[in-house]
Amino acid sequence: MNRGELAFPASxxxxxxxxxxxxxxxxxxxxxxxxxPLGVGMAVCVLCAIEMSAVLRGSRxxxxxxxxxxxxxxxxEPFSVPAAAWMFGLVVFLYALxxxxxxxxYLLICLRANGFSWIASVTVALASILVTWGLFIKVMGILLxxxxxxxx
Amino acid sequence: xxxAIASAAxxxxxxxxxxxxxxxxxxxxxxGLLPGLSGITAFAFLIPFTFGxxxxxxxxxxxxxxxxxxxxxxxxxxxxxxPGEVPNAATVIDGYEMTKRGRAGEAIGAALMGSALGGLFGxxxxxILIPVLQPIILSFASxxxxxxxxxxxxxxxxxxxxxxxxxxxxxxxxxxxSMFGYSPTDGIPRWWLGVDYxxxxxxxxxxxxxxxxxxxxxxxxxxxxxxxxxxxxxxxxSMRQVVRGGxxxxxxxxxxxxxxxxxxxxxxxxxxxxxTAPFVAYAAAxxxxxxxxxxxxxxxxxxxxxxxxxxxxxxxALVPTLALGIPGSAxxxxxxxxxxxxxxxxGPEFLVKHLDLAxxxxxxxxxxxxxxxxxxxxxxxxxxxxxxxxxxxxAPILAVLIALGGYSTETxxxxxxxxxxxxxxxxxxxxxxxxxxxxxxxxxxxEIIERYFQVSMNAYGWTFFLRxxxxxxxVIALLLLLWPNRKRIMLMWRSA
Amino acid sequence: MSCKHQQLRLDxxxxxxxxxxxxxxxxxxxxxxxxxxxxIKGQTVRFVVGYSAGGGYDxxxxxxAPHFEKRTGATxxxxxxxxxxxxxxxxxxxxxxxxxxxxxxxxxxxxxxxQLVKQTGVAYDMTKVSILARxxxxxxxxxxxxxxxxxxxxxxxxxxxxxxxxxxxVDNLGDYAAVMCEALKMNCQIITGxxxxxxxxxxxxxxxxxxxxISESSGINYAKGGRMKIIATIGHERSxxxxxxxxxxxxxxxxxDQKWWFDFRLGIKAIGRSLVGPPGIPADRLAYLQxxxxxxxxxxxxxxxxxxxxxxxxxxxxxxMKVIVKDLLDNLPxxxxxxxxxxxxxxxxx
Numbered sequence: 001m002n003r004g005e006l007a008f009p010a011s012x013x014x015x016x017x018x019x020x021x022x023x024x025x026x027x028x029x030x031x032x033x034x035x036x037p038l039g040v041g042m043a044v045c046v047l048c049a050i051e052m053s054a055v056l057r058g059s060r061x062x063x064x065x066x067x068x069x070x071x072x073x074x075x076x077e078p079f080s081v082p083a084a085a086w087m088f089g090l091v092v093f094l095y096a097l098x099x100x101x102x103x104x105x106y107l108l109i110c111l112r113a114n115g116f117s118w119i120a121s122v123t124v125a126l127a128s129i130l131v132t133w134g135l136f137i138k139v140m141g142i143l144l145x146x147x148x149x150x151x152x
Numbered sequence: 153x154x155x156a157i158a159s160a161a162x163x164x165x166x167x168x169x170x171x172x173x174x175x176x177x178x179x180x181x182x183x184g185l186l187p188g189l190s191g192i193t194a195f196a197f198l199i200p201f202t203f204g205x206x207x208x209x210x211x212x213x214x215x216x217x218x219x220x221x222x223x224x225x226x227x228x229x230x231x232x233x234x235p236g237e238v239p240n241a242a243t244v245i246d247g248y249e250m251t252k253r254g255r256a257g258e259a260i261g262a263a264l265m266g267s268a269l270g271g272l273f274g275x276x277x278x279x280i281l282i283p284v285l286q287p288i289i290l291s292f293a294s295x296x297x298x299x300x301x302x303x304x305x306x307x308x309x310x311x312x313x314x315x316x317x318x319x320x321x322x323x324x325x326x327x328x329x330s331m332f333g334y335s336p337t338d339g340i341p342r343w344w345l346g347v348d349y350x351x352x353x354x355x356x357x358x359x360x361x362x363x364x365x366x367x368x369x370x371x372x373x374x375x376x377x378x379x380x381x382x383x384x385x386x387x388x389x390s391m392r393q394v395v396r397g398g399x400x401x402x403x404x405x406x407x408x409x410x411x412x413x414x415x416x417x418x419x420x421x422x423x424x425x426x427x428t429a430p431f432v433a434y435a436a437a438x439x440x441x442x443x444x445x446x447x448x449x450x451x452x453x454x455x456x457x458x459x460x461x462x463x464x465x466x467x468x469a470l471v472p473t474l475a476l477g478i479p480g481s482a483x484x485x486x487x488x489x490x491x492x493x494x495x496x497x498x499g500p501e502f503l504v505k506h507l508d509l510a511x512x513x514x515x516x517x518x519x520x521x522x523x524x525x526x527x528x529x530x531x532x533x534x535x536x537x538x539x540x541x542x543x544x545x546x547a548p549i550l551a552v553l554i555a556l557g558g559y560s561t562e563t564x565x566x567x568x569x570x571x572x573x574x575x576x577x578x579x580x581x582x583x584x585x586x587x588x589x590x591x592x593x594x595x596x597x598x599e600i601i602e603r604y605f606q607v608s609m610n611a612y613g614w615t616f617f618l619r620x621x622x623x624x625x626x627v628i629a630l631l632l633l634l635w636p637n638r639k640r641i642m643l644m645w646r647s648a
Numbered sequence: 649m650s651c652k653h654q655q656l657r658l659d660x661x662x663x664x665x666x667x668x669x670x671x672x673x674x675x676x677x678x679x680x681x682x683x684x685x686x687x688i689k690g691q692t693v694r695f696v697v698g699y700s701a702g703g704g705y706d707x708x709x710x711x712x713a714p715h716f717e718k719r720t721g722a723t724x725x726x727x728x729x730x731x732x733x734x735x736x737x738x739x740x741x742x743x744x745x746x747x748x749x750x751x752x753x754x755x756x757x758x759x760x761x762x763q764l765v766k767q768t769g770v771a772y773d774m775t776k777v778s779i780l781a782r783x784x785x786x787x788x789x790x791x792x793x794x795x796x797x798x799x800x801x802x803x804x805x806x807x808x809x810x811x812x813x814x815x816x817x818v819d820n821l822g823d824y825a826a827v828m829c830e831a832l833k834m835n836c837q838i839i840t841g842x843x844x845x846x847x848x849x850x851x852x853x854x855x856x857x858x859x860x861x862i863s864e865s866s867g868i869n870y871a872k873g874g875r876m877k878i879i880a881t882i883g884h885e886r887s888x889x890x891x892x893x894x895x896x897x898x899x900x901x902x903x904x905d906q907k908w909w910f911d912f913r914l915g916i917k918a919i920g921r922s923l924v925g926p927p928g929i930p931a932d933r934l935a936y937l938q939x940x941x942x943x944x945x946x947x948x949x950x951x952x953x954x955x956x957x958x959x960x961x962x963x964x965x966x967x968x969m970k971v972i973v974k975d976l977l978d979n980l981p982x983x984x985x986x987x988x989x990x991x992x993x994x995x996x997x998x
Contacts, residue, residue, distance in 0.1 A: 004580075004583065004584055005584060008580060008584050008586070009321065012321070012325060016328065019343055022343070023342065023343065027342075027343075029340065029342065030338065030340070032335070032337060032338050032606070033335040033338050033340050033342060036331060036601075036602045036605075037328065037331045037342065040324060040327050040328045040331065040598070041328055043324050044321065044324040044325055044328055047317065047320050047321045047324060048321060050317060051317050051318065051321060054317065077374065077375070079583070080373075080374035083370055083373040083374035084370060084373075084374075084579070086373055086547075086548070087366070087369060087370050087373055087547070087551055087572075087575075088572055088575075088576070090548075090551045090552065090555055090572075091555075091568065091569060091572050094555060094565075094568065099555075099556070099559065103552045103555070103556075106548065106551075106552065107548050107549065107552060110548040111544070111545065111548060114376070114544040114545075115544070116544070116545065120545075124545075124549065128549075128552060131556075132556065136556060136560070140193075140197050141197065142193075142197075142559075142560045142563065143563055143725065143727060144556065144559060145565060149565055192700075192701075192702075195702060196700075196701035196702050199702065200710065203957075286873075286875075289850075289854075290850075290853055290854040290855075290875075291854070292854075293851065293854050293855075293856045294851065294856060334816075336840075336841045337816075337840045337841035338816075338840070339767075339816035339817065339818070339819075339840070340768060341768055341769060344768070344769065348731065348732060348735075348736045348739055348740075348769065348771075349731065349736075351731060351732040351735070351736065351768075351769050352731055352732060422846070422847065422850065476850070476853070476873075476875075477846075477869060477870075478846045478847075478849070478850055479846060485702065485703075485846075486701075486702035489702045489703065489707065490702075492957075492958055493707070493957055493958075495958075497869065497872075501872050501873060562700065562728070562729075562730050562731070563727065563728055563729070564729070564731070603841050603843070604841075606841050607839060607840075607841040607842065607851075610837075610839045610840075610841070611811065611839055611851070611856050611857060612856075
């Protein structure tokens with residue numbers, strides 16, 4: 001966990017320094033536009049540096065059990081790459097096949113891969129078409145893109 | 153005034169108007185249950201149906217639906233960890249925790265009762281204030297907006313009291329993220345990198361959905377388990393839980409009144425983001441509670457506070473809308489459009505010419521709040537069942553729903569992409585213990601702070617803080633912040 | 649749907665090519681008795697609006713959609729594409745297919761202004777856009793806090809500093825203020841940063857600022873209740889809603905230079921709320937669309953129905969507008985352009 005603890009504040013610091021440098025040297029924002037971002041950005045960087053030094057010193061803040069930091073259970077389980085892939089994979093389906101068929105295909109394939117029967121998977125996929133086409137597009141008039149997004 | 157109230161009641165209690173309200177309720181609930189769709193969507197969708205209707209009829213329909221939307225949104229926040237609208241993100245913190253521990257019914261009951269009563273509070277306050285609405289609104293100017301937002305930032309520290317360093321990073325990062333896109337006074341887009349989408353910077357709805365919904369969906373996908381953890385003894389699903397939750401509100405009356413008051417005040421002020429109100433109420437609740445560090449593990453106060461606050465806020469937001477024709481929130485802006493289409497013109501004259509209509513609208517909002525709570529109560533059993541559905545089935549469905557919701561706000565597919573980008577950020581934050589509400593709060597408040605600071609400086613000069621209401625806000629905020637340490641401070645003061 | 653359309657075109661082209669090379673009758677003959685609107689009948693037409701649902705432009709689009717459907721036989725979908733204050737939608741429109749099936753209900757004034765001051769992100773050229781019609785335009789009013797005298801002349805003579813409100817410098821609030829302040833040599837400060845014109849007007853109502861220049865419909869609303877008062881009309885003619893309010897031209901004897909400033913800004917105003925399409929729409933389709941819009945926007949029945957919903961129409965022909973746009977964007981001499989940019993964007997800042 002130590003690497004992760006360090007990587008996040010480090011990346012935040014790096015990105016913000018990059019953005020501030022871009023703003024000052026390349027875009028050359030006026031003082032009106034740059035004062036606040038500069039102030040806040042520097043504050044974030046300082047806070048990140050403090051956090052990083054705390055991690056390195058080994059005196060990490062351990063949030064007491066049951067704090068507003070979300071429950072410790074989630075942090076103890078190893079990161080599940082398949083789960084993340086399935087979740088973010090939805091974007092690929094929507095991009096490739098549009099919102100109506102992409103969503104249906106995603107549900108079909110995802111449920112099948114997780115052990116649900118053909119009947120269950122197809123039913124859910126068809127129900128999704130009812131919701132996307134029927135409810136969103138026809139009834140509510142929200143124009144979900146039916147055509148694949150890479151076509152436009 | 154009394155005869156205006158009586159006249160309004162008379163016009164409302166007709167079969168046609170009641171019918172319109174009862175029709176609007178389930179429509180609003182359905183829209184609310186779909187994550188990402190909010191009151192604004194409801195209005196946009198329903199307003200065309202009201203063309204040609206009598207004003208009170210059309211408005212009764214719209215306001216009833218509007219009241220129901222937030223109820224629906226609270227339900228998904230509690231049961232699924234997916235905020236229905238941005239303000240519901242505060243309810244997720246403790247509400248979803250309660251669900252995971254098998255106490256979904258209690259959370260639902262508390263939320264329903266809290267919102268119903270909170271809505272009544274907001275409306276009641278509205279009705280009392282109607283005679284003096286204009287002077288109140290006009291005494292809040294840019295400096296007051298600035299100090300309120302600044303006070304809100306201070307609450308970030310409260311929210312993250314468990315792990316202050318990480319909480320402050322989250323909050324400050326949120327503020328920094330709000331600075332992308334057009335600068336408030338200059339209109340120069342910052343860091344838009346040549347991409348049209350980034351001209352307006354990051355958007356609030358994808359951020360809220362990504363930060364709060366995606367990590368929960370990921371967790372479901374990863375564990376495959378039901379939302380309600382089977383390692384805790386689960387009560388058989390019954391309405392008793394819900395009723396118990398509802399009655400809990402009466403055990404925390406002080407909290408309820410505080411939260412509703414916060415919501416009403418923030419709602420009245422047109423400049424301060426309504427999305428912040430539930431978080432501020434949550435933070436205030438945590439601040440004044442015993443064992444504040446247990447907030448986030450399923451404290452019922454963490455549900456009552458944001459829920460009563462959001463509904464009270466709506467009554468408050470109606471105030472400037474009716475009194476000055478100035479919308480108190482984005483949804484109110486749409487409602488104003490509806491007013492005009494229906495042949496009415498909110499503004500200074502409205503309250504004089506149509507006082508009875510104003511009271512009528514207040515009553516519709518009140519009725520809508522209560523009725524949608526009742527409706528939701530009847531459906532709550534069904535909702536609790538959802539928490540027993542296996543994760544591998546629920547997760548993909550929820551993922552699709554938030555993609556749809558993310559798209560629907562501005563019909564922009566890039567919003568959906570950002571839901572998942574912020575989702576990745578959310579997952580990282582959860583795993584490393586960074587406070588997500590703090591980031592959201594910072595994001596909403598950052599823009600307000602910068603905007604109103606610059607406007608106040610330009611309009612008044614350096615002395616802009618020397619105003620009675622501004623100073624009052626600062627004092628109250630300081631009091632609230634220092635409250636837990638009051639004994640220590642008194643001791644220090646006495647010994648000095 | 650668009651795929652099918654492309655396929656048809658390809659086939660026609662192939663046939664045409666074959667016909668040419670074989671030396672036969674060149675173009676595919678139009679079927680006998682083809683009406684000029686055949687290309688649009690049964691097609692899906694998109695009305696793009698650069699703002700969210702529920703706003704003024706959106707409601708105009710939704711109001712006009714059924715009328716367009718009735719006259720052309722097409723199906724109309726209203727697409728909301730908010731972003732960049734309406735700029736993003738126009739950027740997208742001009743990159744789209746010029747087949748006549750997509751048009752935007754445009755904030756013409758802002759679009760021209762942004763191009764003039766070279767606003768970041770502008771990726772369109774208003775001189776190349778296909779103008780279909782003007783839907784509406786209305787004069788502007790000058791509103792001030794009640795503590796000021798009723799006479800604008802008196803305020804100017806007293807050299808009182810007036811704090812104007814705006815959301816940004818070029819937003820139909822701030823730019824009118826800038827033009828007026830420059831032309832009449834007023835002692836002005838323009839405070840930007842308010843959220844929407846409503847936020848800006850609230851600032852005048854509560855005394856934080858002093859003055860506001862805003863369109864007629866909004867202005868009349870805000871003046872009700874006495875928390876702001878209208879003291880001048882900024883337009884060539886008086887407003888029909890407030891016929892007793894004199895115009896700037898009537899109140900002052902303007903020097904040619906002063907007149908130039910007002911004529912300039914009001915020339916841009918003449919574009920108003922308009923309907924545009926991407927550049928390069930084929931001439932016959934463009935002519936058809938322009939005819940249809942002229943019919944709709946000058947139809948007394950439509951105008952009467954609009955009146956009931958507080959929607960006002962003031963049609964202007966596209967060729968007239970094209971001339972104005974060209975004059976403003978292409979024919980402005982370089983030194984004048986610099987002065988315009990300086991006044992609109994920098995001068996009178998706090």
